[in-house]
Amino acid sequence: MSSELLDALNILEKEKGISRDVLIDAIEAALVSAYRRNFNQAQNVRIDLNLETGSMRVFARKEVVDQVFDPRLEISLEDARRINPNYQVEDVVEMEVTPKDFGRIAAQTAKQVVTQRVREAERGIIYSEFIDREEDIMTGIVQRLDSKFIYVSLGKIEALLPVNEQMPNERYKPHDRIKVFITKVEKTTKGPQIFVSRTHPGLLKRLFEIEVPEIYDGTVEIKSVAREAGDRSKISVHSDNPEVDPVGSCVGPKGTRVQAIVNELKGEKIDIVKWSEDPVVFVANSLSPSKVLDVIVSENEKATTVVVPDYQLSLAIGKRGQNARLAAKLSAWKIDIKSETEAREIGIYPREEMIKLFDDQDKDDFEYDEEME
Incomplete structure (x- = not known):
């Protein structure tokens, strides 16, 4: 019995990564549950599990009182002193109450409880591992798809890739290997739940x-x-x-x-x-690949008016306003784009020194489309 128990603990500790202390606590809790369930007892009991001999003993714990109201939980001072004359009121007396066939019944009943505790410990380990990886990137393998999620294997657990976190230009198939960003790790009754994103x-x-x-x-x-x-x-x-x-x-x-x-x-x-910490330069850079003639900053409103050459207006705004929208997000400034002609009509004249500055700055900016295509 002892060698089998020790071997089982060693295997679980090695393969599941669960410490022996957690496993022993699970076994003792399972034995207490088995005793109470099979012998209809409600005492406050303690299990003494001897790993060296493999023996299991049950001890009832009773409080020493002057007057007994519940004999299952209490013992009189007179009876306690028959066991040991040193007992005082409020002390706890332990008496062995191990049933003769406890080993067989305990093994049958405890198995399910131990399995559940081991499963909970495994879930806790997975949760601890992944909670530290929130806002991190991992490589996963697409397992299956449904109308709400793509299920991505991250090794020990499947992560959920919601529809709104999937890239519109991608089509996913089982066994595809993809990189995902972990957005949220939740602890649920069914174990940790991990949400990931591609967007x-x-x-x-x-x-x-x-x-x-x-x-x-x-x-x-x-x-x-x-x-x-x-x-x-x-x-x-x-x-x-x-x-x-x-x-x-x-x-x-x-x-x-x-x-x-x-x-x-x-x-x-x-x-x-x-x-750049200078909003004039940074906003101009953010509108790359368009050329900028001037940037007028309104600090109070956190807003800018950007002047671009007439022929570059559509490029600065971008398709469906995308370039201007992304530039505003990147710089955290509101951006109002005006062509040079429109700016001059309302009294805004690009400064020559700013035009030269942006001409020099253009040499350092990189726009992937133009360079690679």
């Missing part, structure tokens, strides 16, 4: 951290991300090291780094721009 801006950020060593080691910092998943994204980057080109680091030799991310996102276009 979250955090996925793009994590992909750059994987592909760009300078971001991973902190030399280059991602300042902000704006994304319309499956279509276009913008990302702003910065480096405190004047010798490091943050945009060039993200692009990689011949665009290989950004190309790997574009491939993972099934062709999603990516604009990489240089961040």
Whole structure:
């Protein structure tokens, strides 16, 4: 009995990653449950489990009182002192009450309880592992699909990819290997439930951290991300090291780094721009690939008016306003775009020094579409 029990504990600890203490607590709780259920007892009992001999003993615990009202839970001071003359009122007396056939009955009844406790411990381990990975990226394998979710295997557990978190330009099939962003880990009665996304801006950020060593080691910092998943994204980057080109680091030799991310996102276009603490420069950069003539800032309203050449107005606004919308998200400034002609009509004249500044800045900006196509 003892060797079998020890072997079982060792196997469960090794294969399931559950500590021996948790397993022993589960077994003792199961034996208490078995005793009360099979022998119709309601005493406060304790199980003494001897792992060396494999023996199991049941002890009833009773409080010493002057007057007994419930003999199942209490014992008189007189009776307690017959056992040991040192007992005092409010002490606890333990008396062995192990039934003769307890071992056989306990084994049958305890099995289900032990299994349940082991399952709960496994769920707790999985939850602890994945709660630390919220807002992180993992590679999973598509298992199955229904009208609400795609079920993605992350090894120990299946994650849920909701319809609204799926990229519109992707079609998923069982056994597809995809990278997902963990958005939420919930503890439920059926175990941990993990929700993942393919559209979250955090996925793009994590992909750059994987592909760009300078971001991973902190030399280059991602300042902000704006994304319309499956279509276009913008990302702003910065480096405190004047010798490091943050945009060039993200692009990689011949665009290989950004190309790997574009491939993972099934062709999603990516604009990489240089961040600046000056809103004039940053807003202009955010509107890449369009050329900007001037930016007028209204600090109180957190708003800007941007002047662009007449022939660049549609490019600055983008298809269905996408470029301007993403630029506003990226910079966190409201952006009102006006053509040069329209600006002059209302009394806004682009400053020559600003035009020169943006001409110089254009040389550093990278827009994936133009460079790679």
